[in-house]
Amino acid sequence: MAPRREARPNLNAGRSSRRGNKGWLENYLDWRQLVAFLTDPRKIPLTAKLFIYLEIVLNVLVIYVVPYTEIDWRAYMQEVGGFLNGTTDYSKLRGDTGPLVYPAGFVYVFSGLYYITSRGANIRIAQYFFAALYVITLTLVFRIYARTKKVPPYVIILMCCTSYRIHSIFVLRLFNDPVAMVLLYASINAFLDSRWYLGSALYSLAVSIKMNILLFAPALLVAYLCTLGTLKTLLHLSICALIQLILGLPFLLENPIAYIKGAFNLGRVFEFKWTVNWRFLPEEVFVHSYLHVSLLLLHMLTLLYCAPVWITYMKSYAKLKYVGKELKPQLRKKEKVDMSTVSQLFVYPLFVANFIGIMFSRSLHYQFYIWYYHTLPYIAWCTDYKTVLKLTVLGVIELCWNTYPSTVFSSAALHLCHIILLYGVLKNRSKDK
Numbered sequence: 145m146a147p148r149r150e151a152r153p154n155l156n157a158g159r160s161s162r163r164g165n166k167g168w169l170e171n172y173l174d175w176r177q178l179v180a181f182l183t184d185p186r187k188i189p190l191t192a193k194l195f196i197y198l199e200i201v202l203n204v205l206v207i208y209v210v211p212y213t214e215i216d217w218r219a220y221m222q223e224v225g226g227f228l229n230g231t232t233d234y235s236k237l238r239g240d241t242g243p244l245v246y247p248a249g250f251v252y253v254f255s256g257l258y259y260i261t262s263r264g265a266n267i268r269i270a271q272y273f274f275a276a277l278y279v280i281t282l283t284l285v286f287r288i289y290a291r292t293k294k295v296p297p298y299v300i301i302l303m304c305c306t307s308y309r310i311h312s313i314f315v316l317r318l319f320n321d322p323v324a325m326v327l328l329y330a331s332i333n334a335f336l337d338s339r340w341y342l343g344s345a346l347y348s349l350a351v352s353i354k355m356n357i358l359l360f361a362p363a364l365l366v367a368y369l370c371t372l373g374t375l376k377t378l379l380h381l382s383i384c385a386l387i388q389l390i391l392g393l394p395f396l397l398e399n400p401i402a403y404i405k406g407a408f409n410l411g412r413v414f415e416f417k418w419t420v421n422w423r424f425l426p427e428e429v430f431v432h433s434y435l436h437v438s439l440l441l442l443h444m445l446t447l448l449y450c451a452p453v454w455i456t457y458m459k460s461y462a463k464l465k466y467v468g469k470e471l472k473p474q475l476r477k478k479e480k481v482d483m484s485t486v487s488q489l490f491v492y493p494l495f496v497a498n499f500i501g502i503m504f505s506r507s508l509h510y511q512f513y514i515w516y517y518h519t520l521p522y523i524a525w526c527t528d529y530k531t532v533l534k535l536t537v538l539g540v541i542e543l544c545w546n547t548y549p550s551t552v553f554s555s556a557a558l559h560l561c562h563i564i565l566l567y568g569v570l571k572n573r574s575k576d577k
Contacts, residue, residue, distance in 0.1 A: 185293040185484075188300065192286035195305050199282055202305075203275040207315055212267055216241060217318045221264030224255045232394045235402040247407040248391040249352025250320055271315045277322050278314040284329035285518045291336055292491055293484035295521045303521045303538060309513055309545050319511040324353035328360065329518075332494065336487055338465070340372065340380065348384040352391050355408060356515050359501030362447050363454055363493035370458035414507035420545065421508040423555035436506050443504040447497065449570070454493035461489035492526060495519040496569055503562045513545045520565075527568025537561045 180187055219239025226237045237244040237251075244251075261270045282305070289300055314322050327350035334343035347364065350357040368377040389396070395403040416427045429435060464486045502508065502516050516523075520541065524534040541561045547554040 182298040182301075183296045185289075185296055188286060188290040188293070188297050191297040191301065192283070192290065195301055196279060196282055196286070199305060200275075200279055203278055203311065203315055206311055207268070207271045207275060210316060212271065213312075213316055215317050215319075217264065217267070217270070220254050220318075220320065221258055221261075224251055224258050225263065227251050228255055228258060232398040233402060234395050234399060234406040237406075243406060245406055245409060245412065246320060246354055247352045247388070248395060248403075249349055250323075250354070252391070253323055253353065254320065267318075270318050274314045274318055274322060277326055278311070281322065281326045281329060281518070284326065284333055287333055288329065288336070288487075288491060289522070291484065291487040292522070294488055295525045299521045299525070299535070299538075302535075303517070303542075307517065307542060309510065309542070310517055313511050313514050317511065319514075320353060321356070321511050321514045324350050324357055325514055325518075327353065328357050332491070335367070336490060340376075341383065344380045344383045345387060348387040351384070352388060356501075356512070359498045359515070360494050361497075362451075363497035366451065366454045366493060367458050367461075367490065370455060371462040414509070417549075418509045419507045419555070420510060420512070420550045421505065421555050421558055423550040424552040430507075439504045439506055443501060446500050446504070446566075450493075450496060450500070454497075457489040457493055461486060464489070491522065495522050496526070499523050499562075499569075500566070503566060510545065510548070523565050523569065526572060527565065528572060529564075529568055533564075537564055 182191070216239075219241040222239035223237050223244040231237060234244060257270055257273065258264055260273075261267070264270075286300070289295055313319055327346050331343045331346035331350060334340075334346055347357070347360075365377070368380055372380065392403055392407070395407075413431060416422075416430050419430065422430050425435075498519060499516055502512075505512075520538055524538055527534065529537075540557055544550075544554045544558040544561070
């Protein structure tokens, strides 16, 4: 009779069970990390690095696959070509689209592009320049969002990296608007880093490319007064003015009236066929001076309505970020002060002031989308709306800007979305007050 074998415990059973539990836990943690990567505002720096690399590849693909479209580039080259040939009378600098209507900084930047692109003939080099500009802009914008930690990463990815219109404005149309905006975002980053002189210089340089940057000026003035005081505000305003004077000096010496009238023409009449936001109006109403005056009045009244809260925010920003008269950063109190909230106190007035200016603009052309595109997620997340409504509004705005030519419905929908966002922002403003 065979000897009976003793029953031995299955040591691998518990081990395999523990492996299974550990594997499930690891998968769960991986899933949570992925969700946090897309939803946690603290993950924006990591998310930004990945998508900036992807954007480099995407922009190169766009340049090679999508045909370039000529709109203003040839006119830009003609305008700066006249300057490079010795003409400093602004009234004589013209292109196929009409007279030169941008400040002197534009002339210098595009004169450089004139040389590196063989008098504007080598479009591919210009496209690479604007692709680099796109990546720099995105880097600066992501840095602002990372400082404020207000908007989840997936929203920034959806808005900042997926718009065909924005890619087109940069690498397929070569407009001057992106040059102005990259300098603007660089100035905001400098201000957040407490480098006020650099920020003022960059801001003035942005204005020297295109005047739309002045839409940020009301909030920036509040920031100067509340953070730096009256004397230093005058100093920084002088720096901004001096830069404009130096850049415009050759043209001011030749024909000052022509330069000021051409570069800073606030009464410029826009063509109805290009308007994105007022298509639902009859053309005779669109060009009427009463409409222009009414929009300016509404713009000013809305700014005045928001100003008290902006002053409160900027005073709080100065109190939390700085100590003493020497304005030394309060680095040792980071554990007590949420620095992302401090950054929001500065960024909020700037972005809202610009949004108000765009909402009451006399006309918006397709390239003007870049004026506020990257700030829209922040504006939407300054409201108390549900996430679904926020994303819907942002999606409809994108659709309106991609409808060409604009229609009665697209322009009306754009205004409706603007009103919804402004109402949400002003509603929160009333709460804060």
